[in-house]
Amino acid sequence: MNLKEKLQNNKLTIGSWISIGHPCVVEIMSNAGFEWLVIDFEHTSMNYETVQNLITTIQSKKIKALVRVCKNEEVIIKKVLDMGADGIIVPMIKNKADAIKAVEFAKYPPVGKRGVGLFRAQNYGLKFEEYKQWVDKNLIIIAQIEHYEAVENIEDIVNTDGIDGVIIGPYDLSGSLGFPGEYHRVEVKEAIAKVLKCCKRYNIPSGFHVIETDPKKLQEKINEGCTFLAYSIDFLFLSDNATKGMEIIKKDIK
Template structure:
């Protein structure tokens, strides 16, 4: 696990950049770990990556000095316990829509007395040889990010970010727009209004803002930085690969 430098950066509103891993192969994780990201997210909500491969990907990422997060499949006790026991530096919890959801995530991630996480011995605890140190790390350095991807989360944002243990939030743009009945319509008026409310609340409360910029155009990242976002995910593994080959083939076809 990483030390507390990254958690402090996130909570202090310093810029950190990461990306999204959806392909369950260590080569993909290794390639993305070599390009300068501060953190990488292993996504098990929408992808068939099992817990054994999750641990392999965590180990691969961390071996390069990069923080390994897991976007868990849901706000559920066992899956959160599994990925943390596998050694994840933090979790991104989907569909946090209320204070109750946020408190539930903390209960599942933190040991008593702060939370209710069951105690087991696995890779994170160095297979039982370093439990006391890991317990301290969970209390001080574990990163928990609430994913804001529903209009209800926007409406309840102030109460969500007040929950002790929630270190940051990140907008999931597709589901947020979907919750308004307009999936993928990022330029829609209602979607923009929801994002404006998110920005206002976070800035008023001096709470770090996050966004998953799915588009691989670097200019889109700069736009979010200019808007004040500081915890930013850039692209996905398959889009980096797909966009590159599509553009290359278009150029080739034009020259033939």
């Protein structure tokens, strides 16, 4: 069962987040057993060329390459998909209108409004018809829920045709409620619970970006019913393991 099929059947799938724009990082992360990796094009210094190189590297490891685009904007989404991304995560989806825009920017007419051009995704012009069919059947579009307005409109968002699932961004969600970074506060937890409850009611994949590298934190989200889970991020895996190792070494030094 591929990623699209897992989303359609609301089955558990686990990936991670790429913020360091180097192919070696992707190759190392790919060896960990993730089913997909998200290239963060919103909060990093990556340019389009770097994003394309990382997409190619991820796909060479036989896993799915998703891109968290920097904005729900037509040209950005079109360019990333023409580079060959398997799907997109679209930030700051606040209502049904935002969700519809994301789908329209990603899909060709008559479903959407995506401009038709030839690049890597279409095998440089050799397989446009095949790619067009692939978009209809396999393209993944995830709405990122990271604002209190999105929580208020969550039912409309999850029921938008073309949206394959949602993923909660805990940091921005806490910020929109006035408590940036304090995603363990009661107010933030209540907002998250509302999203998860709605997804469960409609059998829509509910996602969460678990920032911590502690596997127990990921298990907590599985227990809550999340099925599209991003497990931490490249630089935290590096930082946490190096720090913990040095702490042990310093304790052992006589």
